[in-house]
Amino acid sequence: MIKFNRTTEYGLMALRHMSRKQLMDPSEVTSAREVADTYGLPFEITAKTLLRLKDSGLIQSAHGAKGGYTLQKSLEQISLAEFLDLMEGRQSLVACAIDSDESLLDCAYGNRCEIKHVMGRLNEKVARFLSGIQLSEITQESFNKGSSP
Amino acid sequence: MIKFNRTTEYGLMALRHMSRKQLMDPSEVTSAREVADTYGLPFEITAKTLLRLKDSGLIQSAHGAKGGYTLQKSLEQISLAEFLDLMEGRQSLVACAIDSDESLLDCAYGNRCEIKHVMGRLNEKVARFLSGIQLSEITQESFNKGSSP
DNA sequence: TGAAATCGGACTCTAGCTATCGTATATCAG
């Protein structure tokens, strides 16, 4: 149903790591090697993940020895929806209802399926839900525990 | 991020079909062949899907010619969370946080990962969100369009 | 000059989703 892929989680772990480090000294840089070694992650994938975060504008990079990454955007300004878009690409509940318009693209049953429109609206509902979650809620401890159980 | 698999959508299409049919005459039965032919779905998978719905107690089966399936449970009593559990198995945002307890099972980074607890709470939040959606909202037209944008 | 870092591509391996085939069993109509 709903599941993060590995790179998404690696990215969250890295962002949390950098966020905590830069709380004290904002000039501190973090290398992919450091993140991988700290948490036991595969180095190459960690490097690719950080590169992706950099290409997305979330972090900054510095080449060469003593180089590494630093946070560029405040994690309060990024929603989980945006982050998932960046890491895993825009997804949809069903293949043919990413947007209400470009629907029939890769769905063979688009013309006969009667639940497409409903799926589109449900999709928007999910997107709103994910947009309401700040990345800082995840990378910091103290994630809102009790709501209405 | 979040995506239904095919059998889940086939199941929803079938439930909607049966629901509409039985609105007028509750004694009407629906065969897998009928569903598959109506919507152009592969027959074998449709049959397997309906069988799964029957094993889950959502629908009833009648063997032999003139046999088929009939709705057993009211679709208002089933949440999207339950349905996804039935169709795709209990899933989690991350591999190691299905429940707050049995966490470290199949996650290699469980001991070092610092976002596991947060992921667990986020997972519960998603579950509450999906539990708040009735299956009838999907199988009927008129899915709640505007909430808080 | 070498070590450490970002950058980039190509490749394998695997698990899970999707689909198909074949077969057994049950029921109704004639």
Added chain:
DNA sequence: CTGATATACGATAGCTAGAGTCCGATTTCA
């Protein structure tokens, strides 16, 4: 009784995306 139409069930193949690995190029600091 027989054939048509159902459900029920298992085995299997193809495919795709995810995850991980390997190799190389470039940049920068000491």
